[in-house]
Amino acid sequence: xxxxxxxxxxxxxxxxxxxxxxxxxxxxxxxxxxxxxxxxxxxxxxxxxxxxxxxxxxxxxxxxxxxxxxxxxxxxxxxxxxxxxxxxxxxxxxxxxxxxxxxxxxxxxxxxxxxxxxxxxxxxxxxxxxxxxxxxxxxxxxxxxxxxxxxxxxxxxxxxxxxxxxxxxxxxxxxxxxxxxxx
Numbered sequence: 001x002x003x004x005x006x007x008x009x010x011x012x013x014x015x016x017x018x019x020x021x022x023x024x025x026x027x028x029x030x031x032x033x034x035x036x037x038x039x040x041x042x043x044x045x046x047x048x049x050x051x052x053x054x055x056x057x058x059x060x061x062x063x064x065x066x067x068x069x070x071x072x073x074x075x076x077x078x079x080x081x082x083x084x085x086x087x088x089x090x091x092x093x094x095x096x097x098x099x100x101x102x103x104x105x106x107x108x109x110x111x112x113x114x115x116x117x118x119x120x121x122x123x124x125x126x127x128x129x130x131x132x133x134x135x136x137x138x139x140x141x142x143x144x145x146x147x148x149x150x151x152x153x154x155x156x157x158x159x160x161x162x163x164x165x166x167x168x169x170x171x172x173x174x175x176x177x178x179x180x181x182x183x
Contacts (some may be wrong), residue, residue, distance in 0.1 A: 004030045004056030014063045022067035022074075024086045029079040032096070033131070035090040036121070038088035046093045048130045051176065053097035057104060063073040074117035074166045078105050079156075082125040086183045098123070102175045109173030120163050125179025147180030 002013040017023060034045040037155065058080045061076060068074030082093050083091050084098035109119035126132055128150040142148045159178050162168055177183060 002161040003113045004059055005051045007059045008060040010137060011063055018067060022071050023071060024068065025075045026064055027077045028057050028060060029162055033091060033094045037090050037091045041085045041093060049093040049149055053099050057101060065072055068117050069115045072116040076119040076159050077163050078121045080121045080123040082123055082179045082182055085177060103146050106173045109155050113172055120171060121175045122159055123175055123177045124156050125151060127156055129153055151178060151180060
């Protein structure tokens with residue numbers, strides 16, 4: 001366990017993990033939200049959210065890339081959010097961080113494509129996890145989600161599992177939404 005925002009600690013942890021060989025599948029799932037309307041947002045709120053989602057992506061992904069390239073096979077899957085696709089009031093920092101992750105995924109996919117490494121982003125909508133617990137009542141869910149329910153974590157996991165598989169070898173540089181037809 002390590003803090004993805006601490007570059008030195010991340011490098012040490014990754015070096016230990018790489019002692020047993022290359023990591024072939026990476027799922028960047030770190031993310032926090034610290035919501036406030038933009039005019040009232042504090043710099044610390046902005047920095048924390050971007051530090052986890054964006055700097056965390058760099059700190060973990062960059063040292064794992066060369067070992068993947070050497071084996072000529074790998075999967076990098078970045079967990080994003082519907083907020084990056086559609087925006088969300090009170091989440092300018094979160095939407096910006098996850099939107100930047102989309103751009104980074106597309107650019108990195110171009111860099112790694114010829115070496116058998118795919119890079120994609122998964123943008124979940126409202127998923128029944130602790131991150132949204134108590135945020136939406138049933139009326140709000142029915143209003144926001146055309147399927148009129150929260151997504152299940154297993155549905156997102158199934159998509160990630162597919163993207164990590166050999167069957168997804170030709171899918172790269174994509175942002176795939178899983179959101180009950182929200183956007």
